[in-house]
Amino acid sequence: MAREIVWNYLQQYVKTKLAYRADFIIESIADLLYQAVSLAFVLIVFTQVPDIAGWTRDEIIGIVGYFMVPFALFNCLFRGSWYIRDQYIVEGQLDRVLIRPVNPLLQIYLEMIELEPLSGAVFGIALMGYARSRLGIELIWWEPLVFVILVAGSVLVYGGIFTALAATGFWAEGRSGVSPLIYNLTGYGRYPVSIYKGAVRWVLTWVIPFAFVGFYPGALFLRHDELALYAGLTPVVGLVIFALGYRYWLYGLSRYRGTGS
Structure with missing residues (x-):
């Protein structure tokens, strides 16, 4: 039954998007333009300097390109995190979710899934390809x-x-809450952490590990093998952070008594 409910969610979402194709296209273009602003900022900076902390223009473009891919997928799959507080907890929509035989958090994320940000992922992959081509990096099978x-x-x-x-x-x-504030910090992961001071670098690596969303894994595909260990830790860090976040969600959910309490 749980699989059927998940499948129904996806079917209804696709039907909705097909019914409003023009809106889907416009929103996809808007998201693409938002990502283009990030690239424009990098290009403007490099009109004034030859490199940033030893990183060239094409290397930064490659890292920004990698960053755009998980950033887009996050906005596609986890958009519901923005609405949990107000719509589901404060307004009580969580009560409706809890009576269904499907993981509540999964339901919320499925209800709020968005495909428009995926245009940013395509743009990011294109930027990576461009940067690697400029740097003379050939594709390896793995x-x-x-x-x-x-x-x-x-x-x-x-x-x-x-x-x-x-x-x-x-x-x-x-x-x-503080989600908008932290969201504004996500952009720090698109640049080399070496441009930041020691304390900030440490925070971006081990406290709010946004460096694993862009810089460390992105650098691996630019042949910066000295960062391979950090890049290899990306899935481990991701699993640990998500497990901790999910456990915290479950703890909060266990204390939830509905809007009428």
Whole structure:
């Protein structure tokens, strides 16, 4: 039955998108333009300097390109984390979710799934290809598989962090919490951590590990083998962060008594 419900979610979503194709196209283009702004910022910076902390223009473009892929997938799959506090906890829609025989968190994320951000992922892959071509890097047979694994790990980093932030709504009042603030920090992962001071670098690696969403795994595909160990830790960090975020969600859910209590 759980599989049928999940399948019905996906079917209804596809039907909705097909019914509003123009909106889907417009939103996809808007998301693509948003990602293009990130690239434009990099290009503007490199009109003034030859490199940033030893990283060339094409290397930064490659890292930004990698970053765009998990960032887009996160916005596609975990968009529901933005609505858990206000729509599901404060307004009580979680009560409706809890009576169904499907994992509540999975239901929320399925209800809020969005395909429009995937245009950013395609753009990111294109940027990686461009950067690697400019740097004379040829494709190795194992790279596509490793790319998928590392991207999955990067997405889980985001998913775990924002699931945990959403779960704070079980205790804290208010509709948004600190999620918008942390979301604004996600962009730090698209640049080499070597450009930041020691404390910031440490925070971006081990406290709010956004460096594993862009820089470390992205650098691997630019042949920066000195960072291979960090890149290899990406799926591990992703699994740990998501497991912690999910456990925190379950703890908060166990204390939930509905809007009428």
